[in-house]
Amino acid sequence: MRELRSICLGILLVLGAFRLTISHEDQPLSKIAIHKAVFALDDNAYIKASPSILGMKGQNSDWLTVEYNSPNPSVGDWIGVFSPSNFSSSTCPAENPRVYPPLLCSAPIKFQYANYSSPQYKSTGKGSLKLQLINQRSDFSFVLFTNGLLNPKVVAVSNKVTFTNPNAPVYPRLAQGKVWNEMTVTWTSGYGINEAEPFVEWGPKGGDRTYSPAGTLTFGRGSMCGAPARTVGWRDPGYIHTGFLRELWPNAMYTYKLGHRLFNGTYIWSSEYQFKASPYPGQDSLQQVIIFGDMGKDEADGSNEYNNFQRGSLNTTRQLIQDLKNIDIVFHIGDICYANGYISQWDQFTAQIEPIASTVPYMIASGNHERDWPGTGSFYGNMDSGGECGTPRTMACSDFV
Ligand SMILES: *[C@@H]1O[C@H](CO)[C@@H](O)[C@H](O)[C@H]1NC(C)=O
Numbered sequence: 001m002r003e004l005r006s007i008c009l010g011i012l013l014v015l016g017a018f019r020l021t022i023s024h025e026d027q028p029l030s031k032i033a034i035h036k037a038v039f040a041l042d043d044n045a046y047i048k049a050s051p052s053i054l055g056m057k058g059q060n061s062d063w064l065t066v067e068y069n070s071p072n073p074s075v076g077d078w079i080g081v082f083s084p085s086n087f088s089s090s091t092c093p094a095e096n097p098r099v100y101p102p103l104l105c106s107a108p109i110k111f112q113y114a115n116y117s118s119p120q121y122k123s124t125g126k127g128s129l130k131l132q133l134i135n136q137r138s139d140f141s142f143v144l145f146t147n148g149l150l151n152p153k154v155v156a157v158s159n160k161v162t163f164t165n166p167n168a169p170v171y172p173r174l175a176q177g178k179v180w181n182e183m184t185v186t187w188t189s190g191y192g193i194n195e196a197e198p199f200v201e202w203g204p205k206g207g208d209r210t211y212s213p214a215g216t217l218t219f220g221r222g223s224m225c226g227a228p229a230r231t232v233g234w235r236d237p238g239y240i241h242t243g244f245l246r247e248l249w250p251n252a253m254y255t256y257k258l259g260h261r262l263f264n265g266t267y268i269w270s271s272e273y274q275f276k277a278s279p280y281p282g283q284d285s286l287q288q289v290i291i292f293g294d295m296g297k298d299e300a301d302g303s304n305e306y307n308n309f310q311r312g313s314l315n316t317t318r319q320l321i322q323d324l325k326n327i328d329i330v331f332h333i334g335d336i337c338y339a340n341g342y343i344s345q346w347d348q349f350t351a352q353i354e355p356i357a358s359t360v361p362y363m364i365a366s367g368n369h370e371r372d373w374p375g376t377g378s379f380y381g382n383m384d385s386g387g388e389c390g391t392p393r394t395m396a397c398s399d400f401v
Pocket residue numbers: 075076077113115116119122
């Protein structure tokens with residue numbers, strides 16, 4: 001058997017401030033009145049993005065450069081990143097209460113001011129921006145807006161950019177199962193059950209492989225309780241798969257890969273990940289537990305920035321990744337990513353925590369920013385979930401409550 005480490009039980013608590021219920025910071029994207037955007041295309045303006053294919057080495061996050069030029073630059077000019085790229089104004093749901101066309105029905109997935117890394121933009125009209133994108137099932141386009149965030153005008157629209165396989169299985173997150181020797185793995189892909197069979201290939205490190213089937217869930221716009229989740233913040237969540245890895249040997253190292261078998265026989269694979277199985281019940285062992293709430297997300301390229309909103313979440317994430325060897329399980333006890341009704345942010349959050357959640361169980365619970373919405377049975381009847389009312393957080397992980 002593996003060595004039993006006879007060390008007294010120690011618990012390392014990293015406690016964030018337990019202020020789950022009183023923060024009212026806005027989602028940065030909510031600062032954009034996208035529903036008021038009008039088209040004012042200018043033939044002498046341009047915006048272009050390169051490269052147009054991302055993830056050539058199979059990676060699910062990549063950098064690109066956006067270059068733009070406007071004959072009438074002004075201080076409030078900004079760049080919006082849209083995904084899918086065809087962010088057309090043609091299909092605004094009737095329930096959108098703010099209807100005065102023309103209007104855009106989808107918020108960008110992120111944005112940045114045109115002068116961010118080009119301070120001379122205001123005088124020259126020329127600028128460029130480095131952005132990091134993650135694979136989130138669709139292509140991207142970049143739009144140069146003028147006239148600020150509150151009355152935006154579309155000046156130019158870029159070429160389209162895509163990852164090599166937008167549907168690829170991505171961002172695995174582990175959760176301790178209902179019994180001690182079970183681990184669940186949840187991930188996201190663009191493959192529904194009519195296209196492919198999802199499964200996990202796994203086994204003890206260096207040993208035989210086992211194949212376990214996975215379930216597939218998704219949710220629609222109609223299961224959102226209000227705006228912006230049901231209006232400009234809506235984005236197709238893709239498919240969320242969960243597989244169950246059972247009868248794990250205590251303390252053993254396992255490796256796993258996510259797979260999809262397309263019905264024409266082709267296999268699509270993720271990269272390989274690993275985790276350590278839990279100790280057996282009562283085992284004399286040191287278990288180091290991290291517990292926090294309120295982490296949020298942020299963009300490494302500096303976009304979506306508003307009043308230093310959640311900058312620190314990148315520091316926290318980086319620190320956890322550095323300490324991963326000394327962490328056995330993480331509890332993120334609510335207020336997970338503050339998507340607040342902008343569904344695209346959930347993908348970005350699962351990408352941010354991937355190095356942690358793919359390696360140790362990442363257990364979550366709902367906070368007010370995932371759950372609260374008037375008249376939906378939430379403990380507080382306020383609007384902190386931005387209309388999500390608890391559904392999109394299934395994109396993050398399995399629950400522990
Ligand atoms: C860049 O644009 C923002 C937003 O309009 C503005 O607040 C800021 O002062 C500008 N920075 C420079 C260097 O012009």
